Amino acid sequence: MPELPEVETIRRDLAPLLVGRSIARVRIHPGAERLAVTDAPRELERALTGRRVDALDRHGKYLLARLDDGRTWVMHLRMTGSLVHTAADTTAARFERARVDLDDGNSLRLNDMRKFATWHLVAEAREAMRRTGPDALSDEFSVAWLRAALARRSAPVKAALLDQKVAAGVGNIYADEACWIAGIDPRTPADELGPRRVARLHAAIRETLEQSLGDRGSSFSDYRDGLGAEGLHHVNVHVFRREGQACGRCGGTVVKTRVAARGTHFCRGCQRR
DNA sequence: ACTATGCCCTGGGTGC
């Protein structure tokens, strides 16, 4: 599942290949109509055709392509989406849902087994991000911000971390990893964490995201970078999908439970309430 | 404003 490090890796891969290029043709394939969440698929295809990409940005898990008509093409890969740059004559992958042919003989393929990915156009990127808080790697995501956000929640701290209003870009993998690094039981009510533990959690969020970014993301299942390659970070995680294995810090057992209706992994030995 | 639940979607895994 592409979270912040994965989406940022894709952005860095694709930016030099997309910026300055114009879109020659767009095809949303039959059966994938729900990719276009606001406009009808044919309208979105038409609106993108002929546009030049002026910049490729990211906020949380959203990719934001700034177009030469001033609008922003907002893309979210959700669970199983990937966005891969290939030659135009490359055979479609099994789960290709859409393709964008560029003016240089290359194309961008959206592969998405489960069809949760979304594309839409907005006049202002800000309007599409209004339900989303500060990006977890930005300066706006400060210790003070996190402390204030957690202080008004009684839900488990993991549920708070998954809320994109709190920390945009953090998903299930890095929420578990951040709790482990900080030594916090993910089930702990958010408002019970003291200032020192919140500060540790904030540092842990930054640490796990940056480590994964350095490894070009985690490929537990479908994630691929902008060129179709897997990330490397899934072999370096501490708890995510390591249930039954020994904790690398205390030797305790990593267990799996459910928190906020999500599979949640933590060490029974060294993560405290 | 927060919290909990169901929905979307489909391949892969499990149990019989």
Next chain:
DNA sequence: TGCACCCAGGGCATAG
């Protein structure tokens, strides 16, 4: 081998 289930979960809508 076949087949019916169950699971994975990001973001949104909805109800409380």
